[in-house]
Every structure is written in structure tokens, then in C-alpha cells.
Amino acid sequence: MHTLLDAAGLAPGGLAQQVVDSEVIRYCDPKVPFRTGALKDSALSNTVIGSGEIVYAAPYAHYLYMGEVYGPNFPIFEAGQLAGWRSPRGKPKYPTGRPLTYAGAPERGAHWAERMDAEHHDDIVRAAAAAIGGHT
Secondary structure, three states: OOOHHHHHOOOOOOHHHHHHHHHHHHHHHHHOOOOOOHHHHHHHHHOOOOOOOOOOOOOOHHHHHHOEEEEOOEEEEEOOEEEEEEOOOOOOOEEEEEEOOOOOOOOOOOOHHHHHHHHHHHHHHHHHHHHOOOOO
16 A cells, blocks of 8 residues: 555655665765775665665774774884884774874765765755655
């Protein structure tokens, strides 16, 4: 049995939600930190379009989203050059107060969803309304 919300595309998982989810991913795309593209691409492969939940599935996603260095971190040197960082096993990490730096900043960086929403909220609402034959 179809309800009025189903018919209008407003039910959970309906056309309006599918458009919102797709537009959020699209508008977030240029703001997500990018080294290999794995984090950015994870939204497409791990989100069920229409669910209302965008999923960036990478072990470092939360860390990059928050934009803060967590520690303690100890330098690793190879041939006298800094080669990376390591943390002690079994010890909890905590925010250090130092911001991460991002290639492609300021467009790419922390809190990409909030920044995207501040710029494109009305665009997303208009797209969803247009998809179901309405207006804002």
C-alpha cells in the first residue's frame, strides 16, 4: 500500500532522500581530504543512497574529519631523514591541539560536511524539491 509520502517521494529512502544523499556526496567531493582518493571514493562505495547517512569508511576518516593531530607520536628516522611517525601500542591517543595540514587546503580539509552545508544547503533543498515536482 502506497502512502501519500511514498507517492510524493518523501518517505524514508524515497526520491527526495536519494537526491539529498547524492547531492551531499557530490558537493562534499571537492572538500574531502585527498591523497590517493580512497577516502573520497569510500562515500560512493559505502553509502546506501536514500538511507540519509553518508559513510566515509576508512580507518583514518574520523581523524581527518576532526582535523587535529592525535598523539603521542614518535618520529621514525631512516638514513637521518624523517620517514614517518609511530605511536606506542596499547596506549590511547588523545588530541594534541595541533591542527592537521591538508594538501589542497583550504578547500580540502577538516569538517567537510559542515563547510559543504554552509555553502550548498539551499542548492540541495532545491534539487530535492525539483526531483519530486515541488518548489522551495
